[in-house]
Amino acid sequence: xxxxxxxxxxxxxxxxxxxxxxxxxxxxxxxxxxxxxxxxxxxxxxxxxxxxxxxxxxxxxxxxxxxxxxxxxxxxxxxxxxxxxxxxxxxxxxxxxxxxxxxxxxxxxxxxxxxxxxxxxxxxxxxxxxxxxxxxxxxxxxxxxxxxxxxxxxxxxxxxxxxxxxxxxxxxxxxxxxxxxxxxxxxxxxxxxxxxxxxxxxxxxxxxxxxxxxxxxxxxxxxxxxxxxxxxxxxxxxxxxxxxxxxxxxxxxxxxxxxxxxxxxxxxxxxxxxxxxxxxxxxxxxxxxxxxxxxxxxxxxxxxxxxxxxxxxxxxxxxxxxxxxxxxxxxxxxxxxxxxxxxxxxxxxxxxxxxxxx
Numbered sequence: 001x002x003x004x005x006x007x008x009x010x011x012x013x014x015x016x017x018x019x020x021x022x023x024x025x026x027x028x029x030x031x032x033x034x035x036x037x038x039x040x041x042x043x044x045x046x047x048x049x050x051x052x053x054x055x056x057x058x059x060x061x062x063x064x065x066x067x068x069x070x071x072x073x074x075x076x077x078x079x080x081x082x083x084x085x086x087x088x089x090x091x092x093x094x095x096x097x098x099x100x101x102x103x104x105x106x107x108x109x110x111x112x113x114x115x116x117x118x119x120x121x122x123x124x125x126x127x128x129x130x131x132x133x134x135x136x137x138x139x140x141x142x143x144x145x146x147x148x149x150x151x152x153x154x155x156x157x158x159x160x161x162x163x164x165x166x167x168x169x170x171x172x173x174x175x176x177x178x179x180x181x182x183x184x185x186x187x188x189x190x191x192x193x194x195x196x197x198x199x200x201x202x203x204x205x206x207x208x209x210x211x212x213x214x215x216x217x218x219x220x221x222x223x224x225x226x227x228x229x230x231x232x233x234x235x236x237x238x239x240x241x242x243x244x245x246x247x248x249x250x251x252x253x254x255x256x257x258x259x260x261x262x263x264x265x266x267x268x269x270x271x272x273x274x275x276x277x278x279x280x281x282x283x284x285x286x287x288x289x290x291x292x293x294x295x296x297x298x299x300x301x302x303x304x305x306x307x308x309x310x311x312x313x314x315x316x317x318x319x320x321x322x323x324x325x326x327x328x329x330x331x332x333x334x335x336x337x338x339x340x341x342x343x344x345x346x347x348x349x350x351x352x353x354x355x356x357x358x
Contacts, residue, residue: 002026004332007082007123008325009074009094010318011112013163013234014184014287015052017043018074020081021321022089025329032150034326038085039318042077055099055111056234063099063111070097071113075120082121091124092117093328093352095320098130101141101233107131108140114355121357126328128353133338138345141231142166145177145342146330147323155309156280157271160320161288163188164232165267169274174341178228181221181266184287185237186259190245190252199256202293208257214248218262229344260294268301275305282306285319328352 004025011018022038044052055066074094082089094117096110114127130140145168148158158168163185168177184198191199199205221240223232248255271282282302288294289310299308310316330337331352338351 004329005088005090006325006328007078007087007089007092008318008321008323008328009078009092009096009112009117010321010324011052011095011097012286012320013098014188015044015049015163016287017041018077019318019321020078021318021325022081022085022087023322023325025326032326034151034322036314036318036322038081038087039314039321040081041317052097052099053234055097056238058099063109067111068113068116070111071116072120074112075117078117078123079121082123089121089123091126091328091332092121093325093331094125094127095129095324096127098233100235101231102235103134103139103141103231106134108134114353115358118355118357123357125355125357126331126352127355129324129327129331129338129351132349132351133343133345136340136345136347136349138338138340138343139229139231140343142168142177142179142342143327143338144168144320144323145175146337146339147319147326148177149175149339151323151326152283154281155283156275156277157282157306159267159271159282159284161284161286161291161294162320163234165263165288166231167267167270168342171274175339176228177339177342179231180270181224181232181263182218182237182241182259183263184291185234186241186245186263187256187291189237189242190255190259194252198287199291202256202260202291204253205256205260206293208251208253208255210261211248211250211254211258214244214255214258215262215265217244218259219265224266229342231343260291260297263288263294264298264301267298271302271306278305280306282308284308284310285316287317289316
């Protein structure tokens with residue numbers, strides 16, 4: 001029984017920081033098993049966070065330079081973690097950080113040069129998991145459902161509440177998944193206007209009241225009417241959501257409250273439309289799982305049809321890093337790790353570019 005020792009790296013659209021998860025993977029008969037052994041989160045400095053957030057506006061040469069410097073930084077953080085924990089690493093699997101995502105135009109871009117990571121750590125590195133799927137006509141997202149299928153099959157649905165909310169489930173013997181819509185990206189955007197990184201536990205939002213005008217604007221967004229497969233990103237937020245938040249009148253508590261209601265409206269509307277079962281188990285991970293007001297509101301809107309389940313704090317925080325590590329395992333075995341039933345591509349694919357240290 002071969003065991004894979006992999007370091008997974010993830011930086012999400014909520015800009016919380018870099019997640020590092022050192023994981024073991026092995027097969028028991030035909031089933032994949034895993035263990036998250038060591039984890040670490042590295043927060044971004046305010047200046048670094050601003051540069052990541054505004055990287056969409058960089059010139060081509062500036063973006064390419066940032067791709068390399070960010071890869072060097074990822075490598076340095078990985079090397080520090082490996083040395084601190086004295087880890088034996090077969091390879092690193094890095095998602096990178098998405099700066100551009102426009103699959104309709106045929107491209108998606110995650111910065112964090114794999115060659116720089118490999119050279120900094122002296123470890124084989126696998127990254128760029130999305131571009132191949134886009135080249136095959138897919139959305140390049142979401143990718144986490146391959147892990148949901150193999151590692152979390154006991155749950156009826158898997159919901160991730162990151163900067164964007166996305167859902168994954170099995171339907172007619174196929175894995176289906178898509179980006180539902182906005183989540184922490186909008187909440188954090190408003191919280192940061194009053195000097196907070198985020199609204200802890202949704203405490204401010206809980207004190208507010210609904211701004212009906214804002215809620216109607218958000219619920220009417222065209223993206224929510226599109227059929228899946230579909231995915232979205234920061235560009236959509238800047239164009240379609242941020243202007244409404246900027247123009248909204250009233251206390252910050254009311255705006256945060258309204259965004260939370262909107263998030264729960266879109267998620268519950270999607271989930272209740274999908275299933276005919278009376279009882280469904282729903283695994284919730286991502287930063288939003290720690291938002292008590294959001295979780296309570298979502299459970300109320302879903303009623304008894306769904307039972308929201310959260311696992312360990314480690315899994316909630318590091319599930320995406322875990323699954324990109326797993327995608328690296330499948331890539332190293334030349335097995336498909338991106339599902340066309342999820343992305344809309346012409347076929348399943350084995351994605352990820354391998355870089356060897358020099």
